[in-house]
Amino acid sequence: MAFGPHLLLATLEGLVTAAVLALTALGLSLVFGVMRIVNVAHGEFFMLGAVLAWAVATALGTHPALGFVAALIVAPLVVGSVALLSERLVLRRLNYDPEATIVATIGLLYIIQQLALSFYGPEARPVTPPFSYRVLLPWFGYSGYKLSVIAASALLLIATWLVLTRTKIGLVMRATQYDREMAQAFAIPVERVYAGVFALGAMLAATAAVLIVPISQAHYLMGQDPLLLSFIVVIIGGLGSLRGTVVAALLIGLSDGIISMFFSPTLAKLIATLAVAMVLVFRPQGLFGTTAR
């Protein structure tokens, strides 16, 4: 294959990565922005979504499309409830102290990972894509499902943006993010907003995982890379900036796809990791963020 088509393939692969990454990172960014806490267990919510997708699709055992749609509904709901439960039982009692929350979510990470290993096992298992249409380009055929993942993710991102900017729920969330105490003084139920945001963040991660699982298989350790990459995206994009998150996800996804195609995946991750550390050191508010209040 010539360089041009090779680059196109790398770009397409990068776009799929970017699409899934943007959804996952958006979940982390919302939690980070509104609640001012770092959820280290975010990657495990992603993994849980993928594992549940496999479980639902296998349990139904009917047509792949039906199983996939069921998974797309059930997995985020279950993951959202798990997140809600841990928010109620643990995070609220810690009064969202940043350092204590990190320690607690690390604990949550281990618990979810171990439960997945015990009940799901160490194997990587595939989920059949809902359809197997191939788009024929002049140089190579490309999976239609991968293209639809990009489209679905774009739709979800637009929907989240509309909710954040055009609805009352979004307004309340932004008010809480802007000034927690003032929001409380204006009778906004801050605790309920926090619980909702935490669950929503987890659900976004789970949805992203269900979308990716027909492409890469479900595995109990699959949460680690998305966590790290989401951190990278959130930091480069700037806290709580939706536009920044999407742009950074595109940047990271594309460069990851292209560098791993032409060089080595480890080198791609190494460069991204160091780049982020440097962004944080020299521009702590991110590339698009405004200075933290």
Next chain:
Amino acid sequence: MTEASTARVYGLHAAVVAVLFALNFLLPDYHHGLFARILVLATFAMGYNLLFGYAGLLSLGHAMFFAAGLYGSGLAITYLGFGVPAAFIAGLVCGALLALVVGLLALRTSGVAFMIVTMMFAQALLLTIVYFNQWTGGDQGLVLQQASRIVTIGNASVDLTVPTVRYVAALVLFAVVLFATLAIVRSRFGRVLVAIRENEERTRMLGYDTFANKLAAIVLSGVFCAAAGAAYALLFGYVGSNFASVQYSILPLLWVLAGGAATTLGPLIGTLFIYYVTDIASSYTSAWLLIVGVALILLVLFAPKGILGAVRKRWIRWLP
């Protein structure tokens, strides 16, 4: 501080070291081996405690300093043919340099950003180790030959692979770092660190250079952790990328939290406690990660000051 209380504090620490030395002759084989490992890991935890407990800087990347010591000495032995003392010093130098560079960069941030930056640097080191797997052995790691782990001083030779020698060597390292920590904590420098933890702005206003003090704390902490890493490589003869993973950044945090942050003996108690809990648990179930997770959440919910922290608050107020 009166002389009586100084004698009491040093007496207590000397007594702990003496008990650990006596255990060398008393412990059955299995626990003897376990204790040697715990002493080295407790040294790692003490290095972490200096930064987290006293200076109040929560790092999520301390595995990199342990790994710097581990690989610094392991690679020096494997490829440069260093002897044991030279390799140990090579490990310390690697840890100190890494801590200096990371400190200079990471200290520009604070709070959550500091945690993430340290985590990123640790991840970058892990990826570097994996990337150069031709030399580092990647996740397979390297095994140091027994012949390269014998120290010859004059005519006498000390074989670090003999269990008793290994135990005593680990104890010497532990004791040196324990008394160094004690001396630091009771010095002016140690008090400044605590002041920074409690209120950095006010400390700066009082005329202290908080950046320089924090940098010194990171470098000292890095050197202690690198010493533990180098000792681990030399005593147990194995160097692997697993020790640079996120898990080994979390474990010292867990040990210190369990034992009690900002207590000199807390890291030892915490490491002993968590190590034995997971050891006993893993003989019943393979789900030991679950226990670590539950322990972390319970600790942070119900005992944020750890075992010795609670003891100090209730009974023994003079505990350093």
